Amino acid sequence: MDVTDIKAQNIKRVLEVLRISGGTTKNEIAAITGLSFSTVSNLCNELKEQGVLVEEKISSISVGRIPSIQIFKCSRYASVCIDFQQEGILNFSILNFANKRLYQTFFDISGMQEISLLTDLIETTYRDALCQMVDIRIVGVGVSIPGIYDESTGLTINSTVSVLNHTPLKELLEHRLKLPCYVENESNLCALSICQERPEIRNAVYLHSSSGLGVGVICEGHLLKGKNGYAAEVAHMPIGTPDVECPFCGNSGCIESDLSQRGMETLRFPTHSDEVRARLMEDRAEKLGALLSILVNLFDPDVVYIGGRGFAEYGRLESTVLRVLRRRSPLGMGKELEILHDMDSLRAIEKGVTQVIYDKWNPLQK
Ligand SMILES: [Zn+2]
Incomplete structure (x- = not known):
């Protein structure tokens, strides 16, 4: 593991503490993560420069030095979730990292035979949705499939949605949306949502x-x-x-x-x-x-x-x-x-997608 990986891991540890607590002091973050105060402080400062964190004074304490708490602005970041669990239906939603649904629509794709028509539909929907997002950064797209994403070939296989089979769905969507894309089996995403919850x-x-x-x-x-x-x-x-x-x-x-x-x-x-x-x-x-x-x-x-x-x-x-x-x-x-x-397994799938995108996200990358 190189220095960059260690730093990325430490950043995620800091953010995870803030995501769960809703906001806390640098001392508390150091105590929970086991990182030194100076490491926590440096990471928090970098995250603040990127707009990922904000610092607020605890106003209720009136004597002595007023401590500051660090707050992760998780509602500023969001991911696209595409889901096929209902036969013949494509569900498209956008959730922020606080798991709040910001946008949702669905389409009948039962007669769709061509993958290019499907990626056209997703791209158009994404562009429309983007126009409605104010001060939100979309950091990735997650696709939930009834089937398998074969990591060795990058192809979607064994899916009951035939238009997806033997297609490089991840590569196609990354090209169309200019976002990192992750394709995962729907029940795996449901299982991941349990870990989060x-x-x-x-x-x-x-x-x-x-x-x-x-x-x-x-x-x-x-x-x-x-x-x-x-x-x-x-x-x-x-x-x-x-x-x-x-x-x-x-x-x-x-x-x-x-x-x-x-x-x-x-x-x-x-x-x-x-x-x-x-x-x-x-x-x-x-x-x-x-x-x-x-x-x-x-x-x-x-x-x-x-x-x-x-x-x-x-x-x-x-x-x-x-x-x-x-x-x-x-x-x-x-x-x-x-x-x-x-x-409500759609909710579980959406939470699973948000978790996958959050786990892969590098907050210091512009
Ligand atoms: Zn069979």
Whole structure:
């Protein structure tokens, strides 16, 4: 690690203290980070020159020397979030580093076959949104995909949104928007949002159902990626209905066919009798329970989140899911494993994107 890397890391440590505390003194920052007072002071001064920090006097103290607190102006910085979790819809939003949504719109892209049309749409929307931003600096764009971003080739693969497959989406958007771009799997972003929201959690699983079925795993405080970024790919695990052919990989029995949004919506076909609907509901709940028990047994998490539009009606599946989990994962369940339903996974995705962009951002770069 060279000096520049160490400095960048120290800056992030200082900012993280200020981001969580809302503002504090240089002495306090030094005590929390373990950095020397002079290092903290130099970094704060540089950040102040860049407009990242402001200094304010604590006016309530009336005797002695009046200390100053450093405040991170996190609402001045923002990132673009592009999301595809709802089948046929592109969601475009801008959030500042305080996680406040500054802009949001969406488009029907169900008939879109050409990646150039998609990047045209994103670029036009970005330019329009930019005109409405006052005193805000956009520092990056994050794209949440139901699929995998292959870091070795820079291509988007295995996505249920076909227009994204085998495209250099990151490179195309960096060229169009002139911003650093990060492409990440949607369930990984949901998992990262848990780290931000609940930093005490070291091990977590987030199972997400949209046009695809994915899982994000936080293992000992880190997002599990694997050698190629393919880790924890559950979509094509052969524990689904055996005779159903998967339209994506061509095999039969992929769990995604049952538990993706499309698979879950088959429960609501108007032609089904109440009896058929109840049987299908029980079947999906059993399968969800089985998948979760595999994940719990593999990763021994503190918490499991279930989210995405496909699981909007999780409340109706819950009693069967828990019964299967108690049977198949007695060790984890015996330790009061938390199983939570996230009703707003788009918010989790947006927070995850903001976190990724914030982590990669260099505040001293003009
Ligand atoms: Zn498959």
